[in-house]
Amino acid sequence: MKTLLNPWFIAGCLVWLIVKTTRVLDIPVPWLNSYLTDFFAVPVITSIGLWLQRVFIIKSNYYVLSPLQVVFMVIYISALFEGLLPLLSKTYTADWVDVFLYCIGGLFFYRVMNKPVLEVRKSGKSESPKENII
Template identity: 30%
Template structure:
């Protein structure tokens, strides 16, 4: 299962990289993908990276972000990128659908990590 989560994490970063390059090269993508795919991936990528760092530095390979921490991250991103930064810079545009994408991405991250942890625990108990 650990290998699956690593593959999923790397694959998500590759998708984000392709989206970033496509935008820089001005490659036309479908509307939803060009506008919202990065927002859907933002929370899982950031929390995945934070989780990897915390697992390494807390020496706890079973460390997991709680639902409250995931909700906090979604709220933080929403406030920062959709309310605060757009009021200070024209580089940022406030879009309520982005907020929805942050929370959907956070929910997916939370449920996938919970599923993988529960499956790992079930597999560990069946081996005993």
């Protein structure tokens, strides 16, 4: 569960919540709506995938995604939101700036968020992955 308590994951979810609220209240916040949500899309979606793998498949808090898996997520999200959805609905528009932001978000996820969850012992020391595999 600690994967979903990452401060960056929570920040991305809060940004999404603020954007949804401003849309409902019809208060446009273009920069937040257009750029920050696209930056956080890959880190938030990929964190959920990482959590699912840690809890249900790999069953280890020390599991991290490979660079290839993160690249796949960036390509998948780009193709879905900038390729397929604009073809299926007039609500969505394709934008190459969004693809760039998905790439930056993927790099941010890989370098900053994609870390093993280290358990803290009662003595205050962190356990290494070899000492306690779930």
